[in-house]
Amino acid sequence: MSSAGFRYARLISAAAAVAAIATGLSACGSSSTASTAGSGSGASSAAAAPAGSTVVDVAALSNGAGKEVDLTVPEVAAIRAELPASVVSSGQLSIGISLLPSGSPPLNYIGTDQKTPTGSEPDLGRLVAAVFGLKPVLNDATWDNLFVGIDSGRNDLGFANITDTEQRKQKYDFACYRQDNVGFEVLKSSTWNFDGNYQNLAGQTVAVGAGTNQEKILEKWQAQLKAEGKTLTIKYFPDENTTYLALDSGRISAFFTPNPAVAYHVTQTANTPNPTRSAGKFSGAGATLQGLICATTKKGDGLAKPAADAINYLIGNGDYAKWLAAWNLSDEAVPSSLVNPPGLPVTNS
Numbered sequence: 001m002s003s004a005g006f007r008y009a010r011l012i013s014a015a016a017a018v019a020a021i022a023t024g025l026s027a028c029g030s031s032s033t034a035s036t037a038g039s040g041s042g043a044s045s046a047a048a049a050p051a052g053s054t055v056v057d058v059a060a061l062s063n064g065a066g067k068e069v070d071l072t073v074p075e076v077a078a079i080r081a082e083l084p085a086s087v088v089s090s091g092q093l094s095i096g097i098s099l100l101p102s103g104s105p106p107l108n109y110i111g112t113d114q115k116t117p118t119g120s121e122p123d124l125g126r127l128v129a130a131v132f133g134l135k136p137v138l139n140d141a142t143w144d145n146l147f148v149g150i151d152s153g154r155n156d157l158g159f160a161n162i163t164d165t166e167q168r169k170q171k172y173d174f175a176c177y178r179q180d181n182v183g184f185e186v187l188k189s190s191t192w193n194f195d196g197n198y199q200n201l202a203g204q205t206v207a208v209g210a211g212t213n214q215e216k217i218l219e220k221w222q223a224q225l226k227a228e229g230k231t232l233t234i235k236y237f238p239d240e241n242t243t244y245l246a247l248d249s250g251r252i253s254a255f256f257t258p259n260p261a262v263a264y265h266v267t268q269t270a271n272t273p274n275p276t277r278s279a280g281k282f283s284g285a286g287a288t289l290q291g292l293i294c295a296t297t298k299k300g301d302g303l304a305k306p307a308a309d310a311i312n313y314l315i316g317n318g319d320y321a322k323w324l325a326a327w328n329l330s331d332e333a334v335p336s337s338l339v340n341p342p343g344l345p346v347t348n349s
Contacts, residue, residue: 050074054130058123059326061111065264066120066327071319075133079313082306083132087156092135095125096155096296100142106264106327107161120260120327124177124311125159127323128295131310147172150298157307158296161260163284164343172296173304174340177311178324179332180291182214183259183281185247185266187274192253194280202230207243208256210236213284218256248274258284263328281331285344292334292341304339311337 049055053074059066080088087093097117103109104119111118117138129136139155141148149155150172164174184194184206194200198221208215215234222232235252237243244265246252255262259281269275285291295311297303314320315336324330 052133054126056123056126056130058127058323059118061113061116061118062106063112065106065109065267066118067325069322069326071127071322073127073130073314073319076131076310076313077133079131079306079309080133082302082309084302087132087134087303090134092137093125093129093132094137094139094154094156095122095129096139096141096146096149096158096160097122097125098143098146098160099140100145104161104261106267106329107260120323120329121159121161123323123327124295125157127314127319128157128159128307128310131313132306150296153298156297156303160296161293162296164292164294164341165346166343167346168296169299169340169343171299173299173301174292174294174296174343175304175307175311175337176292176294176334176341177320177337178293178329179259179334180284180293181259181281181332182217182256182284183262184254184256184279185262185276186254186279187247188277190253190277190279192279194254194282196280196282198224199228199230201225201232202228203232204253205233205235205251206254206256207235207237207246207252214256214258217282217286247276254279259332260327260329263331267328278331289342289344291344292338293332308337308339 049072053072056071056073057068058071059068062068097108099108099110099117106120108117108119108121110116117140122138125138126136139149143160146155146158146160150158162168162174163180164176168174186192192200192204201221202225206218208218218232218234222234225232235246237246243252243255247255259278262278266276266278283290295304295307297307311320314323321330321333324333
């Protein structure tokens with residue numbers, strides 16, 4: 001899930017996203033005692049925030065994709081002291097996100113006010129900025145331009161579902177914060193589960209997006225099962241709507257797609273006649289390596305370690321778990337944030 005490959009489960013149309021961006025969504029932040037994310041319950045609780053703290057309104061304006069929660073985050077002087085002087089003196093943390101062309105809930109998309117960036121990725125950027133005691137400034141871009149922004153220094157850090165790969169390490173440093181997983185979505189009434197074992201796919205009919213990382217994984221399992229005299233049928237559909245119609249009607253038994261997309265769609269179907277559930281996940285990097293999603297910064301600029309320390313602070317005080325839970329992504333938690341851990345090999349990047 002390392003590229004613009006999480007381009008489905010759209011919450012709004014591309015036209016609406018572009019129109020919202022044109023109205024000035026790119027800067028969304030707060031002072032050291034103000035609420036971030038623009039509105040929601042955090043706006044009323046900001047006045048009660050202790051001096052030197054920020055109330056981050058997680059999952060504000062999420063349109064049901066997340067469960068809103070206010071987190072009061074103090075500035076941590078020891079971590080702030082690790083930052084490059086130029087970042088501290090600017091008073092702000094420039095965060096690259098990737099909403100264009102139309103967003104990818106629950107990761108990055110436009111909020112219900114049609115202008116505020118929301119999603120798990122912008123929210124973590126806001127939380128890290130709060131630990132630094134800096135104002136978060138969110139800079140939106142297409143996937144390619146996100147990296148241009150990091151290269152040019154426009155973005156201090158990228159929070160945009162960026163996978164740790166050895167190829168990217170040639171230009172960037174990483175502070176990892178979430179597992180990079182793909183997952184199976186089934187009807188809630190289904191008794192089938194993946195359980196981490198490809199042999200459980202024998203006899204199943206599974207939909208997958210063409211040209212995706214998960215397609216490569218599924219095709220490998222299909223070949224292994226064939227060698228064992230078993231079958232796995234792979235189906236393709238033109239878009240997610242027709243895929244989910246096929247799941248509802250029983251034409252497929254599961255949809256193999258990025259795990260955050262499963263988490264999002266499960267929340268959207270919870271109160272419908274055909275609710276769905278997760279039937280298991282698998283590392284996007286394959287069986288021998290857990291893929292990781294990371295805050296990304298220009299190589300050698302000194303931001304990766306303080307970013308990792310800020311994330312580890314949030315892990316330690318419980319805010320990290322609350323952030324994941326708000327976005328239904330608790331199953332992608334990491335025990336700690338590491339700087340530049342082993343990533344997807346160059347041969348599979």
